[in-house]
Amino acid sequence: MxxxxxxxxxxxxxQRRLAGVGRIAAFCSAKGGVGKTLCTAxxxxxxxxxxxxxxxxxxxxxxxxxxxxLGVPPRFPExxxxxxxxxxxxxxxxxxxxxxxxxxxxxLRGPEVSDAILELLAVTQWGRLDLLLIDMPPxxxxxxxxxxxxxxxxxxxxxxxxxxxxxxVVERLIAFLAEMRIVVAGVIANMVRGxxxxxxxxxxxxxxxxxxxxxxxxxxxxxxxxxxxxxxxxTAASLLAALHAAxxxxxxxxxx
Amino acid sequence: MHEWALADAVIEATSSALAGRKPSCLRAVTVTVxxxxxxxxxxxSFALSTLLEERPFRTAVFxxxxxxxxxxxxxxEKEWSLSETRDLSDQTRxxxxxxxxxxxxxxxxxxxxxxxxxxxxxxGVSIAxxxxxxxxxxx
Numbered sequence: 001m002x003x004x005x006x007x008x009x010x011x012x013x014x015q016r017r018l019a020g021v022g023r024i025a026a027f028c029s030a031k032g033g034v035g036k037t038l039c040t041a042x043x044x045x046x047x048x049x050x051x052x053x054x055x056x057x058x059x060x061x062x063x064x065x066x067x068x069x070l071g072v073p074p075r076f077p078e079x080x081x082x083x084x085x086x087x088x089x090x091x092x093x094x095x096x097x098x099x100x101x102x103x104x105x106x107x108l109r110g111p112e113v114s115d116a117i118l119e120l121l122a123v124t125q126w127g128r129l130d131l132l133l134i135d136m137p138p139x140x141x142x143x144x145x146x147x148x149x150x151x152x153x154x155x156x157x158x159x160x161x162x163x164x165x166x167x168x169v170v171e172r173l174i175a176f177l178a179e180m181r182i183v184v185a186g187v188i189a190n191m192v193r194g195x196x197x198x199x200x201x202x203x204x205x206x207x208x209x210x211x212x213x214x215x216x217x218x219x220x221x222x223x224x225x226x227x228x229x230x231x232x233x234x235t236a237a238s239l240l241a242a243l244h245a246a247x248x249x250x251x252x253x254x255x256x
Numbered sequence: 257m258h259e260w261a262l263a264d265a266v267i268e269a270t271s272s273a274l275a276g277r278k279p280s281c282l283r284a285v286t287v288t289v290x291x292x293x294x295x296x297x298x299x300x301s302f303a304l305s306t307l308l309e310e311r312p313f314r315t316a317v318f319x320x321x322x323x324x325x326x327x328x329x330x331x332x333e334k335e336w337s338l339s340e341t342r343d344l345s346d347q348t349r350x351x352x353x354x355x356x357x358x359x360x361x362x363x364x365x366x367x368x369x370x371x372x373x374x375x376x377x378x379x380g381v382s383i384a385x386x387x388x389x390x391x392x393x394x395x
Contacts, residue, residue, distance in 0.1 A: 006382045006384055007269050007382060007383035008269075008382055009262075009265040009266045009268065009269030009270075009381060009383055010265050011269075012265055012269035012271075012272055013265045017261075076350060076351070077354070079257050081257065081260035081261060081264070082258050082264075083261070083354060097355060097358065100351040100352075100354050100358040100361075101351065101355075101358045101361035101362075104361035105361065105371070106357070106358070107360055107371060107372075108357055108360055109374070112357050112360070112375075113357075115356070115357055115379070115380075116355060119355055119357070122261060122265050123261040123262065123354075125261070
């Protein structure tokens with residue numbers, strides 16, 4: 001009898017579920033309100049517009065809004081030996097807890113967050129993707145710890161506004177990612193109205209790539225929910241340039 | 257049928273747990289199935305037996321045991337079961353089936369209506385035990 005403790009089987013298939021995915025990048029920031037979800041959603045649309053196959057995994061359970069940006073009403077995924085991500089546009093798909101919880105508050109404690117992450121990773125059938133973009137919640141918590149362990153090849157795209165209030169907190173995240181051995185593919189300065197020097201200096205200080213600036217776009221609010229308008233925005237062009245600079249559009253060998 | 261993905265995980269985790277042992281010595285696996293997730297036992301069993309055919313421990317028998325769900329309210333500290341939960345529509349049950357944590361969006365304490373509670377037992381799928389052949393050749 002092997003009965004050391006109950007075995008949670010889900011972790012055993014996470015790598016296999018992601019075997020057809022080329023690169024995996026998490027948009028993260030220790031600070032809330034810096035535009036992680038906007039960057040994730042628009043980057044996904046921009047890449048899909050370039051002919052890439054892209055998936056978005058929204059792990060911001062308490063504030064999931066990737067579906068709102070992408071104009072995808074919450075609905076149950078189709079099933080095919082697992083759950084199929086929701087189709088957004090040609091080449092872009094989405095998995096979000098909002099598909100199940102709808103617009104209701106989903107207040108989870110730490111272990112429940114870990115359970116939900118593991119469940120989604122174990123049952124989502126992503127198929128073949130060039131990139132999987134993960135929309136992380138603000139903060140440095142379960143999501144960073146769990147993903148660092150479950151997806152060791154995941155890279156981070158750190159988002160900060162030029163505000164010192166943002167960079168002061170984001171610095172902690174970059175230092176923590178280094179401890180977790182999560183590669184920072186690039187730092188993106190978002191909502192830039194003038195000088196993004198703070199963010200550039202921060203990247204230099206931690207010796208991580210500065211991927212570029214996304215100027216504050218007053219027209220982006222009216223494009224939320226309209227994928228074509230988001231994909232055609234200045235923000236999309238800037239994010240595409242940032243992803244190139246972070247070397248995330250380069251093909252790497254898939255495992256499967 | 258997302259039961260297949262969970263069955264796949266059980267088979268893969270069983271294989272990993274057998275590392276260093278003869279896979280053909282596995283006789284039985286007890287799988288705990290949480291009441292909250294409400295997976296379809298028939299589909300799950302069929303998926304297990306189908307996926308098992310490709311494995312060196314294909315003769316092992318998988319036993320499914322349902323674990324009743326128990327909730328503990330953080331506000332009034334009362335415990336309750338799934339059957340005591342009010343008015344779960346088919347749509348809600350389906351949402352929880354796909355992602356058990358979605359329960360927190362729908363279920364409230366039946367005593368004080370608080371959303372502050374924990375699922376103590378009966379969440380989802382886990383492997384409770386693996387039984388190996390006790391013969392000397394399997395030692």
